[in-house]
Amino acid sequence: RLPTPDSRLPTPLLLTEARHPLLDQTTVVPTTIWLGGEFRLLLITGPNTGGKTVALKTTGLLALMAQAGLQIPASAPSRLPVFGHIFADIGDEQSIEQSLSTFSSHMSNIIRVLKALEEEPIPEEVWAADRYDLLSDAPPLGLVLFDELGAGTDPVEGAALARSVIERLLELGVYGVATTHYAELKAFAYNTSGVQNASVEFDVETLAPTYRLSIGLPGRSNALAIATRLGLSKALVERARGTITREDAQIEDLLAGIHKERESAEAAIRRAEELRADAEKYRDRLAAEMREFEDRREAEAEAARQELEDELREVRGQLKRLREEFRSVSLSRQWLEEAEQRFAEASVKAKDVAARQLKPRASAPAVATPTAPRPLQPGDTVMVRSVGLKGEIVSIDEQDGSAAVQVGGFRMTVDLRELKREKAGPDTGRRDYSPAARSVSLPPTPADVSMTFDMRGWRASEVSDKLDRYLNDAYLAGLRQVRLLHGKGTGALRQVVRETLQGHPLITTFTSAAGRDGGDGVTVATLVER
Structure with a gap:
């Protein structure tokens, strides 16, 4: 089972995109590595010059830098515990003078490391005297870095020794990173709790390493693929492939398939991230366009409402003028009819008076030529x-x-x-x-008329009639003074109210209320006495 990114978060040692401090920071490929949680020992496999030793050295150098109070070249989130010991066996220290071969030099260093770890641990009072939030209640004993563990001797024996050393490190409870070429250790790491496989990737097409560390997958030797790429006879490559045991060949094929699937999954993840970023960008743009559309629609709706109100106001004015003209015509016609009737009656009376020889105009008034009365x-x-x-x-x-x-x-x-x-x-x-x-x-006389008349929120056309009826009720109720609430706003409602009060026969005086009583938003009117 491959480790998930979430499993790295609670780990004591986490280096995100760490870079070797002595390499060119603009070209170095960053490495992400973590220890703790599901595993404490990491076994890195892969071809030579692939970046295994660089990952080893980066881990050790950044741990020392952190304990020295230096800022480490890594991205967030990153964390490092305070180790009691940091041991490293990196490189070939064979010596002709001391009659040490490669295997002997590595084994001598491993023996010294194990002896130091098996000695009396750091007293608890030392940790208690210098414990910070970064320190756990059980600080790790040490960090061990082994390069080419078990190399320089017979592969079978070297692999067996390497397994024994790893098991002992697990018993001591230390954190460690080791590199190896032994295929047997890949299966051992897969089947052993607390140990995890890792590999450095290699591009077979370009015959160049990618220097990227993949935790959870064992490395492939790629020896046959590289030989074929370099031009070795296919017959020799197939003969070599035939000497490999069936189980080893199946393991290599399985690893090749896993690597391809992982590359495809990573490509799919990158594509999904790109699509998500594009979707978020389009979503933000659509949201902005939707807000702009809503604002424009509200503005257009408000303009349409205002236009309708203006047209309605104009139609009402025309209807009012037509009614006034119609009333004027009706009144004139009625007056003419009445005048003609009165004239006819006066003529008859005049004839009767003349017949009785009465004084002219004694009983019938003179009828003047009718003139149109004013409305x-x-x-x-x-x-x-x-x-x-x-x-x-x-x-x-x-x-x-x-x-x-x-x-x-x-x-x-x-x-x-x-x-x-x-x-x-x-x-x-x-x-x-x-x-x-x-x-x-x-x-009838109103039973209960309030001294306050609230008109806030009304239209100007609604004020005149309702205010007049209220003033009538207030007068009949015997109120001496009333408060008319119209609000400040634009002042249009206040103007209509005061124009109505200006010529009203029931109002003697009116003025704005005091500042604490509403100021220009309230008009106080005094009614005539009954």
């Missing part, structure tokens, strides 16, 4: 035919064809057709009028 307007004295009482027009609603008439101590709203203009003064003679078909009821 009724506020302030005119009129006769309300339905009740037979005189009153004064307070206001006229041209749209409804009605007028508010003050009759004595009360006000009533009647149809204009029920009104007849009268001269101010005592009523010398009352004519009998037959009531019209429409009945009019006088308004």
Whole structure:
């Protein structure tokens, strides 16, 4: 089972994109390596010059740099524990003077390392005296780095010795990284808990290493592929392949398939990341376009509403003018008919008087040539035919064809057709009028009228009628002063309210409220006394 990236996060040793400090930082291929958690020993296999030793040295150097308080050349997240020992056996130290072969030199170093690890460990009080958050309760004993473990001797014996050393390191509880060419150790690492395979990749097509470390996959020797690529006879390559045991050949083929599948998976992951980045970019762009579309649509809708309101206002004005013209024509026609009737009656009376030899003009007034009367307007004295009482027009609603008439101590709203203009003064003679078909009821005194009238949020066209009715109710209820709430806003509503109050017969004075009571957003009006 291959390690997952999530398994690296809680590990004590994690180097992300680490680079050897002595190599060119612009060209060096970064290495990501971790120890702890699922495994404590890492076994790196692969061809020579593939980067195994560089990964080994990078791990050891960065561990020493961290313990010396130096910043390490790695990316975040990276972490390193404080080791009690750091041992490294890297390179070939054969000596003719000391009669040491390659195997002897490596084995001498391994023996010294094991003896040092088996000695008395660092006292607990040392760790307790210098423990920080990065230190765990059980600090690792040491970090061991072995290059070409078990090399320089018979492969079978060398592999057996290497297995024994790895098992002992597991028993001691240290962290370690080792490189090897032995195929037997690949299977040992796969089947042993606490040990993990790793490999450095090699491009067979270019015969060049990629220097990339892959944890979880054992390396391939690629010897036959490289020999074929270099031009060795195919017959010799096939003869060599035939000498390899069936199990080894199957393992190599299996590793080759795993490497191809992993490369395909990595390519698919990269492609998925690219697609996700593109999707996020398109999503952000579509979101911005959607916001712009919504703003534009709201602006266009607001413009359309404003245009409709302007057209509706214009149509209402035209209808009002048409109604006024129609009323003027109707009043003129009615007046002419009445004048002709009165003239005819006066002529008959005049003839009767002449016949009886009475004084001319004694009983019948002279009928002058009729002139067109002016339309009724506020302030005119009129006769309300339905009740037979005189009153004064307070206001006229041209749209409804009605007028508010003050009759004595009360006000009533009647149809204009029920009104007849009268001269101010005592009523010398009352004519009998037959009531019209429409009945009019006088308004009762309101039971509960508030001193505050809230008009905030209203349209300007709604104010006049409703405010007039409220003032009537306030007057009938005996209120002396009222507060009219219209808000500040653009001032349009306040202007309509004060224009209505300016000529209203029930209002004596009005002014803005004090600052703490609403200021220009409230108008205080004083009503006439009953």
